[in-house]
Amino acid sequence: MKKDHTVSRDSPIKEDLRWVRREWRIQRAGEYLLILLVVLGACGLFSKGFLSDSRARSPDGTIQVEYERFGRVESNMDMRIRYNAPTGDRFSITIGGGALDNLQIQTLQPQPLEAVTTGSDLRLTFSARDTGPDHAIWLGLQPRNAGRIHVTVHGGDHAPARFTQWIYP
Missing domain, CATH: 1.20.5 (Single alpha-helices involved in coiled-coils or other helix-helix interfaces)
Structure with missing residues (x-):
């Protein structure tokens, strides 16, 4: 059977x-x-990769930021800032929005002429001849805490580029 x-x-x-x-x-x-x-x-959903790579730009197009959307605590993250509007020998970039309460700067190229903190914002002043024709600044960052980080980057009186980074434990 x-x-x-x-x-x-x-x-x-x-x-x-x-x-x-x-x-x-x-x-x-x-x-x-x-x-x-x-x-x-x-x-790149959890760190480096094409899903993580992103760009932000200010409404007037003067500031362009290439950054990593996703990162992990105590891992390295890269950021590149381009400023298209400086006139004269010096210009300033301000990184704010409370970002530096959660992000530690590991490397910064080129070296700024001056760095001033105001509250949780950091204003970096550069020589225009040190940053090349597109006035590019490279930052190596390391997140300190997990969570969402709001970042603003602006130069002078121009509108800021705003973006959010997600940091995993």
């Missing part, structure tokens, strides 16, 4: 195929979820 494998049985072990099928579906969904998380992580 041939056994039917599509019905529940009592021997040798009692099983209910309805629950077995549910367990199989849950396992399959978990496998797909884990694969999706690995692929998204490799693409």
Whole structure:
């Protein structure tokens, strides 16, 4: 006599195929979820990668910031600021919005002529001939705390570039 494998049985072990099928579906969904998380992580959802790379610009286009949207506590993050409007030998960039309460500057190129803090904002003054034709500034940052960080970057009296970074533990 041939056994039917599509019905529940009592021997040798009692099983209910309805629950077995549910367990199989849950396992399959978990496998797909884990694969999706690995692929998204490799693409930059949790740190460096094309999903993390982003740009922000001020409404008038004078400030352009390339930054990492996602980072981890105590890992290095890069930021590049371009300022298109300076006239004269010196110009200033202000990094604010409370960002420096949660971000520590590890490297800064070129070195500023002057750095002044006002509250939680940092104003950096540079020589125009040190920053090249596009007045580019590179920062190496390290997040101190997990959470959302609001950042504003502005130069002189121009409108700021605003963006948010997400820091994972």
